[in-house]
Amino acid sequence: MSENIERRRFLKGVGAASLIWGPMGCTSVEEDSSNTNKPHYVMVFDQNKCTGCGECKLACNTANNLPEGKSKCLMEHQSGGVEGKACPHCGKDKCNCERKFVRVSCQQCKNAPCVSVCPTGAAHRDPKTGIVTMDKSKCAGCKYCIGACPYNARFINEDTNVADNCDFCLSSKLSKGELPACVQLCKYDALVFGDINDPNSYVNKLLAVKDSVRMKPQFGTEPSLRYIPVVKLGV
Amino acid sequence: MEFTMGLSKGIAWPWPIAVYLFLAGISGGALVVALALRFIKCQTTNTPLYKAAALISFVTISLGMLCLVLDLTNPMFFWRILVFYNFTSIMSLGVIALCAYIPLTAVLCLYAFEDDIKAIKGLSILLPLISMLKPIRRPLELLTLILAMSVCAYTGFLISTLIRFPLINTAVLPALFIASGVSAGAAASKMVSVLVFKEDLHSSELKLLHGAEWPIMITEILFIVMIAMSLATGNEGAQSAFSAFTSGVWANLFWVGVVGVGFLGPILLNFATGKTFSHSAKAFYLSGVCVISGMMCLRLFILYAGQTYGI
Numbered sequence: 001m002s003e004n005i006e007r008r009r010f011l012k013g014v015g016a017a018s019l020i021w022g023p024m025g026c027t028s029v030e031e032d033s034s035n036t037n038k039p040h041y042v043m044v045f046d047q048n049k050c051t052g053c054g055e056c057k058l059a060c061n062t063a064n065n066l067p068e069g070k071s072k073c074l075m076e077h078q079s080g081g082v083e084g085k086a087c088p089h090c091g092k093d094k095c096n097c098e099r100k101f102v103r104v105s106c107q108q109c110k111n112a113p114c115v116s117v118c119p120t121g122a123a124h125r126d127p128k129t130g131i132v133t134m135d136k137s138k139c140a141g142c143k144y145c146i147g148a149c150p151y152n153a154r155f156i157n158e159d160t161n162v163a164d165n166c167d168f169c170l171s172s173k174l175s176k177g178e179l180p181a182c183v184q185l186c187k188y189d190a191l192v193f194g195d196i197n198d199p200n201s202y203v204n205k206l207l208a209v210k211d212s213v214r215m216k217p218q219f220g221t222e223p224s225l226r227y228i229p230v231v232k233l234g235v
Numbered sequence: 236m237e238f239t240m241g242l243s244k245g246i247a248w249p250w251p252i253a254v255y256l257f258l259a260g261i262s263g264g265a266l267v268v269a270l271a272l273r274f275i276k277c278q279t280t281n282t283p284l285y286k287a288a289a290l291i292s293f294v295t296i297s298l299g300m301l302c303l304v305l306d307l308t309n310p311m312f313f314w315r316i317l318v319f320y321n322f323t324s325i326m327s328l329g330v331i332a333l334c335a336y337i338p339l340t341a342v343l344c345l346y347a348f349e350d351d352i353k354a355i356k357g358l359s360i361l362l363p364l365i366s367m368l369k370p371i372r373r374p375l376e377l378l379t380l381i382l383a384m385s386v387c388a389y390t391g392f393l394i395s396t397l398i399r400f401p402l403i404n405t406a407v408l409p410a411l412f413i414a415s416g417v418s419a420g421a422a423a424s425k426m427v428s429v430l431v432f433k434e435d436l437h438s439s440e441l442k443l444l445h446g447a448e449w450p451i452m453i454t455e456i457l458f459i460v461m462i463a464m465s466l467a468t469g470n471e472g473a474q475s476a477f478s479a480f481t482s483g484v485w486a487n488l489f490w491v492g493v494v495g496v497g498f499l500g501p502i503l504l505n506f507a508t509g510k511t512f513s514h515s516a517k518a519f520y521l522s523g524v525c526v527i528s529g530m531m532c533l534r535l536f537i538l539y540a541g542q543t544y545g546i
Contacts, residue, residue: 047236072242074240074242076238076239076240104238113398117323117324117325117326117396119319119320119326119330120319120321121320122315122319138315138319139312139315140312140313142306142316143308144247144326146243146247147246147247147394147397147542148396148397148398148399149399150546151241152240152241152242152243152545153241153242154242154243155242156243156308161308161312162309165242213236215237216546227236229236
């Protein structure tokens with residue numbers, strides 16, 4: 001008898017609860033659709049096209065008003081011997097080894113150590129573009145980001161006395177709808193810049209067909225810079 | 236495909252940061268020892284060791300802050316660290332801990348030197364403050380003990396996030412820094428308590444500390460061996476960082492400063508000499524100085540050798 005009452009009360013409770021919770025579960029909540037279309041800006045460096053002319057460095061210097069001789073990107077010369085010394089590539093004194101260059105600059109990590117270690121939030125991700133950039137007015141100059149960067153791609157800007165990094169010319173060019181200065185100035189199309197989340201962008205199509213690599217992927221930083229390496233052809 | 240160049244030359248954090256790590260370690264370690272003794276032995280008076288530890292912790296952490304601020308690219312920017320916070324940053328969390336810890340070390344000094352402050356007329360303005368803080372002495376001391384431990388560990392966590400450097404980027408570092416902070420803090424407190432506050436060289440408190448010295452040193456050695464082993468048997472980057480122990484100027488600093496002065500010095504002074512010498516004041520001070528210099532060498536070694544051997 002008492003068991004029946006218990007059961008009846010339980011069933012009543014279930015009914016009432018379903019009446020209350022049912023409609024609540026069915027209410028239409030607006031899905032946050034803005035997230036899916038967020039841009040992810042990437043830069044592709046094609047080693048096959050780069051001649052090491054260094055125009056990118058000069059363009060960077062003027063576009064970002066940097067101290068003389070300073071730029072946010074460097075070119076590392078990797079093969080082709082120094083005069084009078086054995087070629088680091090083949091070991092011979094005289095050779096026809098191709099000269100290789102590698103762009104050295106902020107890798108614009110998706111999982112950026114500089115952003116997570118910065119005590120003041122000066123190194124931050126621009127909310128609109130997702131680009132890692134600096135808020136100069138917040139940086140205390142502690143250099144934590146410089147030590148934390150696995151690529152040693154950050155530096156102290158001697159003019160402002162605060163840390164700095166390549167942010168794809170976010171304020172000087174991108175905000176005006178222009179491409180980064182180095183990309184604009186590169187005569188050999190060795191640099192390609194664009195939004196990889198846009199299916200119609202050139203970088204999206206390029207990376208769909210070209211093999212590219214990322215620097216030091218073992219750090220789990222997920223860099224946005226992609227490198228198309230020189231691949232030895234033939235025998 | 237890789238590059239070896241970088242946008243920054245040299246190491247990001249030079250010697251003032253090592254000095255800061257050293258001073259913060261002594262400050263935290265001294266208080267950990269003094270407060271732990273106070274709680275375990277249920278002391279109610281201001282013992283010479285307590286006075287020494289309170290004074291040392293306040294002075295060293297203040298000097299440490301000075302080092303930290305002077306190492307900023309522009310020291311006038313230091314207020315930004317106090318105004319803006321980022322809770323994923325170990326440094327920011329450390330700032331919060333230090334903002335509570337530094338005033339507490341000052342409060343502990345007020346407690347410790349109450350009688351001395353009463354004796355000096357010029358400091359009488361502090362007396363109402365002391366009587367106001369007196370009822371909460373116990374909880375504040377407990378909080379200080381926790382924070383002192385945290386500050387020691389924080390100095391380790393702070394640099395262990397630098398993922399590029401295998402010697403620094405280890406899980407053991409905070410534990411090593413707690414152990415070495417406690418041993419150097421204890422040594423500093425012992426020396427100041429005898430030298431300034433006239434503690435008896437063979438008092439029961441100091442005896443207890445002498446006894447605790449060796450297990451702490453063994454723990455330190457164990458942690459260092461753990462780091463060295465994990466590098467020697469690790470991947471390519473770890474193996475190249477292992478050469479910090481075997482070659483170069485930093486290896487010399489390690490073997491002479493950390494092992495020779497810091498570990499062998501006190502061991503030889505206490506066990507390899509005659510009983511009359513090892514129980515003398517000379518041996519007491521010399522061994523204390525050895526422990527503290529060893530700790531300074533350890534911080535310098537970790538910071539410089541660590542940042543030298545990057546991946």
